[in-house]
Amino acid sequence: MDFAFDARTEELRAKLLAFMDEYVYPAEAVAEEQRAALVSPWDTPAVVGELKAEARRQGLWNLFLPDAEYGAGLTNLQYAPLAEITGRSPHLAPTATNCAAPDTGNMEVLAQFADERQKKQWLEPLLAGEIRSAFAMTEPEVASSDATNITTHIERDGDDYVITGRKWYISGAMNPDCRIFIVMGKTDPDGADIRRQQSMVLVPRDTPGVTVRRAMQVFGYEDHSHGGHAEVVFDHARVPVTNLIGEEGGGFAIAQARLGPGRIHHCMRLIGMAERAIELMCRRAVSRTAFGKALAQQGVVQNWIADARVTVEQLRLLVLKTAWLMDTVGNKGAHTEIQAIKIATPRAVVGILDRAIQLHGAGGVSQDFPLAELYASARTLMLADGPDEVHQRSLARRELKKYL
Structure with a gap:
């Protein structure tokens, strides 16, 4: 490597x-x-x-x-x-x-x-930055950490699909430039294979029956910069069957293909958040005096900064190894490492941000520094793209399988 x-x-x-x-x-x-x-x-x-x-x-x-x-x-x-x-x-x-x-x-x-028509209509304007989009998977009524629990119905009616269900924490949906939802629901709810029950369809935001009901807060933030996290209701929303992505029953596999790169991208950005926190800690430590000496001379502050640096270097190496494996053996070959970084990175970065907030005192939880907002983002990533415990369960099973 x-x-x-x-x-x-x-x-x-x-x-x-x-x-x-x-x-x-x-x-x-x-x-x-x-x-x-x-x-x-x-x-x-x-x-x-x-x-x-x-x-x-x-x-x-x-x-x-x-x-x-x-x-x-x-x-x-x-x-x-x-x-x-x-x-x-x-x-x-x-x-x-x-x-x-x-x-x-x-x-x-x-x-x-x-397909080519879908790419022309939606991918090209997204690539150009002309519109925004949302991914509607998580639901309030079920434990969405298990994607097979999804209850939104996607029923075939002639040449249309009719979508009925309720989603929440649908990132970006409050942005007026959000024009398209990728919606995951069940086209075959009674199918024998629980991982072939789901499909994904493209649902334009202005489709009758689609209601963006409210913005969901995250630790009191509405996250305007990312277009919010919305509750969205699909009440017999009707779209052509040509809006199906891939094939019926392929939704679970598409979700897994989507989440692998997403997880590593989040971890890459989290390391940048941690670096910003370390920079802010150091600037604060050399500019503030308490009990007769600079914060930078206080042993506990030095320990926080040293531990943060060690942690970031460890995380970066694990993320780079994971990226290298994804490039060389594919996402499946890097499955263990993807789960490992998804477990380790948000948890560790939350800890670094917590120390940075502590070092800034009241300023750390205020709007005058980015730390509180960074903390909210990092803590949310312990849930997004699968909570830590789901990844731990899967990773442990893979380790134990070697000994069974």
Whole structure:
């Protein structure tokens, strides 16, 4: 395993670091000011459009997508250090570079499984950053950590599918630019194979019977920058059967294909969050005095910073190994490592952010620093794309199987 950056990665890293310093970090405060003046808090601040135009002009666009026909054609190993950089400003930089969830996962699904008509209608405008999208899988009435529990019905009626169900925490759905949902539901609820009961269909947001009911909060945040996390009701929403993605019964397999890259992308960005937290800790420690000496001279603070650095280096190596395996042996061959990073990274980064908040005192939980919002994002990722316990269960079974 050689984790040295190749020439293309070095070039993109340099451009992206400069883009962050010159455009993204200064835009953080501007975006908040502009958002306060918007008619709707879900509208996009003008500065975001300016960032997207500049990122596209510089070639810092669709970096996440390994498909060279549609994206930048980077490997997971090449993309990892770039996603880490955008993770330092997770509520602006991924959107600015068209590398923000849930659009990334949806574009991967469309690139891999959609037919040509579907790609033309939905993938191309997503790739251009002209529209946003949402992935409607999680439901409030069942334990959605087990995707076979999904109860939304997708019933065939002649040349149409009729969708009935309720979803929640559907990321991006509050954004007025969200034009399309990828909806997972059951087309064969009584099928013998519980992993062949589900299908995925494309449902335009303006379809009669689709209601975006409310924004769901995360630790009191509505997450305007990502387009919120909505409760969405499908009440006999009707779409053509040609809106089926792939084949009937293929929804579970598509979900698994979508979640693998999504999990590693989240972990890449989490490392960037941790790096930002360490930087803020160090700046705070050298600028504040308590009990007669700088915080940087307090032993407990030194321990927090040292432990954070060790943890980040460990996580980065595990993420890079996972990226390398995904590139060389595929997602299935990297299954153990994908689960390992999904367990380890959010948990550890939450700990680092917690120490950074503590070091900042009241400021750490305020809106004057990004730490509270970063904490909310990182803590949510212990649930998103499968809670820790599900990954632990699967990983333990794989380990134990060697001895049975």
